Amino acid sequence: MRRIKLEVAYDGTNYCGWQLQSGHLTVEAVLNKALSELLKEEVAVIGASRTDSGVHAKGNVAVFDTNSLIPSEKISYAVNQRLPEDVKVQSSVEIPLEFHPRRVKSKKTYEYCILNRNILLPTERLYTTFIYNDLDVKAMQEAASYLVGEHDFKSFCSVKTQVTDTVRTIYSLEVSKKKDIITIRVTGNGFLYNMVRIIAGTLIEVGRGAYPPQKVKGMLEGCDRNLAGPTAPAKGLTLIKIEYDEENLLNNNYDIK
Amino acid sequence: MRRIKLEVAYDGTNYCGWQLQSGHLTVEAVLNKALSELLKEEVAVIGASRTDSGVHAKGNVAVFDTNSLIPSEKISYAVNQRLPEDVKVQSSVEIPLEFHPRRVKSKKTYEYCILNRNILLPTERLYTTFIYNDLDVKAMQEAASYLVGEHDFKSFCSVKTQVTDTVRTIYSLEVSKKKDIITIRVTGNGFLYNMVRIIAGTLIEVGRGAYPPQKVKGMLEGCDRNLAGPTAPAKGLTLIKIEYDEENLLNNNYDIK
Incomplete structure (x- = not known):
């Protein structure tokens, strides 16, 4: 076997x-x-x-x-x-x-892609979410910076979860723009149910100007799903990679989460 | 009206x-x-x-x-x-x-995209042609250079065409690679039936090493569809833009082709 x-x-x-x-x-x-x-x-x-x-x-x-x-x-x-x-x-x-x-234990990397232009481009529609409001990438980057690190991400987790320990670590969370595509790339030690899509939905709201970047600090502290932004559509999300380090793989170092 | x-x-x-x-x-x-x-x-x-x-x-x-x-x-x-x-x-x-x-009269620009890696990536499959042989981009670039300019492109035209004048001008034909994607970008004053797909199919054969880049000169001179490479699949082809200059538009300067 x-x-x-x-x-x-x-x-x-x-x-x-x-x-x-x-x-x-x-x-x-x-x-x-x-x-x-x-x-x-x-x-x-x-x-x-x-x-x-x-x-x-x-x-x-x-x-x-x-x-x-x-x-x-x-x-x-x-x-x-x-x-x-x-x-x-x-x-x-x-x-x-x-x-x-x-x-x-592993490190997971996801990308969430936003097509940010006046009119939908059909050849991008399946792998991006289309937003026609001009998003403020700098504000999104600032908001993203507050989410990096070890936090209780309860506000960024679907209420449908069965998980009780909602502390996770985000190693990096980058927002970049190339032509009409804004990419949110996030790496962490694990993600709660809908967590990346709620982060994306929140950053989109920040980009629209619905609330200032600093507000995400309060979202984290409040530990309440109602405080964060909406869950962005599934089609914009791609699981890029899952990295297990060899030591963990050999030592069978179980992650308690 | x-x-x-x-x-x-x-x-x-x-x-x-x-x-x-x-x-x-x-x-x-x-x-x-x-x-x-x-x-x-x-x-x-x-x-x-x-x-x-x-x-x-x-x-x-x-x-x-x-x-x-x-x-x-x-x-x-x-x-x-x-x-x-x-x-x-x-x-x-x-x-x-x-x-x-x-x-x-107009200038048309097309892109033909090739996914060049060991294994098909599903999220790229609809807008690229998948080629698992490692293609020689330099050879493709050299072959492309011989096609630039005014030529009789009869060898690069489907035999199903009804057009008799097969002379066209290619203003630029660039082959570039970014990660796993090879893009052939071509701008010309008009394209014959299947012309871009036959150019792409020919450059792919050059990239595979099926024949040397110089051979496309003979393909042009021979004026015979059988000399050029196969017609590459439709899904890799995207019509990027059509440019009419304002002078032509106002003077109604008809293109005889």
């Missing part, structure tokens, strides 16, 4: 998110089916991030166990022959059997 | 090209319907470039005549309310009644 770690990229447009849901097309279901057919055994992947309906990924992580003798590096190429164009495995490597992609 | 010039952007993925075709969804049909409903009169646009099925546009041009009193600049905003997300009018201005978008 070997455990294989996959990096998985997908266009979330046509999927009801990552997680298996009876009667719905999900990335997990598509992966399980393709891997099971390829390896001729029942495969059930464990995903690192159960992305929401419509969210995209360039590097989500999933693991599964197999008795197959296919060299681990070849699995990505072989399974891609059986996957649709909107889900492709980027790499496959063997890892210790104890490795669990949600329990081992 | 006024003549209105529109700049039209669209995602060609779900369209059978620009031109009206009974029983098929086309950009022209969608525009005619939305404009007719908005202006409460029968509208029939005349397009500058009848892009093929699957080709995208950021700035195709179309004109139509109207008796409506809506200020010309407001038409774009108003018609966008009635257009789907994958077709949006970027601007609308009044122009002389004599202006015909295919007869007045």
